[in-house]
Amino acid sequence: MDIPRLRASWNAVASYGGQVPLFFYSTLFLLHPRTREMFPAAMAGQRDKLFTALGHIVAHVDDLENAVPFLQQLGRDHRKFSVAPEHYPAVGQALLATLQHFLGDGWTRELAADWTEAYGLVSQVMNEAAESAATSSPPWWDAEVVAHERRSLDVAVLTVRTATPMPYVPGQSIAVETQLRPRLWRYYSPANAPRPDGRIELHVRLVDGGPVSSALVQAVQVGEVLRLGAPVGHSLTLDHKQDVVFLAGGTGFAPFKALLEQIAEEGLQRRVQLFVGARTAREFYDAEAIRGFERTLPGLRVVPVASDDPGFRGERGRLVDVALRYGPWPEEEVYVCGSPEMVSGTCDALRATGIGPERVHREEFTSYAGTAPELTGSGTADEDHRG
Amino acid sequence: MTLQANDHRQPGFRRVLTPDRIRNITFKKSPLGRRGVDPDEVELFQRRLAEEIAAGEAENARLRAEIDRLRNWYRDHGENVDAVPAQQLDVQAVNLLSEAQLQAEAYIAQAEAHCRRVTVDARRQADAILHDAQQRAEDAAQEAAHAYRARAGDGYAAELEEMERRLAWLRAFSHAVQVQLQATSSAFAQEIDKLARLPEKLRKSGTDVEES
Incomplete structure (x- = not known):
């Protein structure tokens, strides 16, 4: 395999931009019409993800050591889209046809051989990871909605129950699909530690125009069955004994609620500072649960912060600014969860005061280990994620 | 060589339509009194068609x-080109499918944008209603406290004033919200009525175009 040649050809093709993934998917669907049903109706975001993922793979093709965990995660993630081994050659065929089309005269037998070999490696790693995951977990869990509570105009708390228990760690995320919006997956964090009865609490904020979140907040009813993908992500999990500061924007409180349950069980004398942000006082949608934790956790201090409510008697302003006034935090591990803007703004403000990324925990949506970009289906941190 | 247009050929025998045959085809004249086509135009068309096919x-x-x-x-360079590939890619079909996909996405994006606008408007309206109700309640509470102080005289009690204040607040608040809810719900009911009349209209317009 001539890697510089492979990369040069990818760069040449990538310069055609959005046409390339568009051509790839149309080719795939023409050659293998049954693959179409694995994708949502609108695929614009999908096409960008394919590009990113392919770019990643091509960039690391000579560094398999690094690429393998990424590919394994991709392979495991794709099980929830009902991807089977026979789909890999179909995708390979469409990929080669696409490269051939855009490279024109630049497509040679040698290049075709390089790409065939590279894709063979990639699909082998993904396939093996999917197969080995299949021995320990199902491709997805069916979860019945057992309670649906509309807590405010924009926030609903759903309780779902999986038929077989889903093993996860507090702070992880799971992809959720509703039959109301087939093939659209969005990540949410369970708001409780795993329970023997398989109940999982999900906090969903309605994102204006977001197809999945609006269905989950406004339309889903008790008795409906959601699909949950395998849990992912280790950025917000708690596996140390340090004191912690939690910065929760809106439904970004969900993973912290699960972590508080874990802390309540672990029996350490850990100090926990929880800053809960909302726009107005009406939007503290889980205040009762928070009071419950305050009663049972002696090391916990809670500060509610309203960003846009002149009548609020507690702290007002931007969450991170208030939290920094309560500092300094020289030793603590700082956890941040909320909308993408809230998370990036908060991390910038923390860094400015000397709290660097080494002890700031946030979800990395494009990292290798976390919620990786996907070749099919849909997911990760797009418009529907919490916040 | 001539060929009759209504030539009943033997089944299973297909004669190749060459430019020459097209040029020399003759049609029967339609009987007097029946409508026909201009023979000159037909001949012109025949020539044109023959040229196209020849080209x-x-x-x-x-x-x-x-x-x-x-x-x-x-073959001379040792490449096997005689095996027909399993599936030939039709680039035109690919592009057609891509266009259809983009078209569908444009519709979906439009629907989502519409949904976003409606939600944003609804939230703004809800905020305004609440804010307005709170304002009215605040004013009414002030007024009630004022009135109580004016008439209480020696019997003034702070607890009673607070109670008057709260009662007035709640009354004014629930009234303001109720009025808004009523307005909204009757507007909503009207919309529903409109929708209910729609099938009727459609049924009628199926038989009678005048009705609209």
């Missing part, structure tokens, strides 16, 4: 020659 045949021949030349070149 197509020439192009086909040229392409076949080119294919042969290329195939020979590949």
Whole structure:
């Protein structure tokens, strides 16, 4: 395999931009019409993800050591889209046809051989990871909605129950699909530690125009069955004994609620500072649960912060600014969860005061280990994620 | 050579339609008193059609020659070009599918944008209603406290004033919200009525176009 040649050809093709993934998917669907049903109706975001993922793979093709965990995660993630081994050659065929089309005269037998070999490696790693995951977990869990509570105009708390228990760690995320919006997956964090009865609490904020979140907040009813993908992500999990500061924007409180349950069980004398942000006082949608934790956790201090409510008697302003006034935090591990803007703004403000990324925990949506970009289906941190 | 347009040929025998045959085809005249077509126009069309087919045949021949030349070149260079690939990719079909996909996405994006606008408006309206109700309640509470102080005289009690204040607040608040809710719900009911009348309209317009 001539890697510089492979990369040069990818760069040449990538310069055609959005046409390339568009051509790839149309080719795939023409050659293998049954693959179409694995994708949502609108695929614009999908096409960008394919590009990113392919770019990643091509960039690391000579560094398999690094690429393998990424590919394994991709392979495991794709099980929830009902991807089977026979789909890999179909995708390979469409990929080669696409490269051939855009490279024109630049497509040679040698290049075709390089790409065939590279894709063979990639699909082998993904396939093996999917197969080995299949021995320990199902491709997805069916979860019945057992309670649906509309807590405010924009926030609903759903309780779902999986038929077989889903093993996860507090702070992880799971992809959720509703039959109301087939093939659209969005990540949410369970708001409780795993329970023997398989109940999982999900906090969903309605994102204006977001197809999945609006269905989950406004339309889903008790008795409906959601699909949950395998849990992912280790950025917000708690596996140390340090004191912690939690910065929760809106439904970004969900993973912290699960972590508080874990802390309540672990029996350490850990100090926990929880800053809960909302726009107005009406939007503290889980205040009762928070009071419950305050009663049972002696090391916990809670500060509610309203960003846009002149009548609020507690702290007002931007969450991170208030939290920094309560500092300094020289030793603590700082956890941040909320909308993408809230998370990036908060991390910038923390860094400015000397709290660097080494002890700031946030979800990395494009990292290798976390919620990786996907070749099919849909997911990760797009418009529907919490916040 | 002539060929009758209504020539009943033997089944299973298909004669090739060459430019020459097209040019020389003759049609029977329609009987007197029946409508027909202008024979000059027909003849013009025949010539035109014959030319098109001749041109197509020439192009086909040229392409076949080119294919042969290329195939020979590949054979000479040791490439196997005789095995037909399992599936030929039709680039036009791919592009057609891509266009359809983009079209569908444009519709979906439009629907989502519409949904976003409606939600934003609804939230703004809800905020305004609440804010307005709170304001009215605040004013009414002030007024009630004022009135109580004015009439209480020696019997003034702070707890009673607070109670008056709260009662007035709640009354004014629930009234303001109720009025808004009523307005909204009757507007909503009207919309529903409109929708309910729609099928009726459609049914009627099926038989009677005048009705609209």
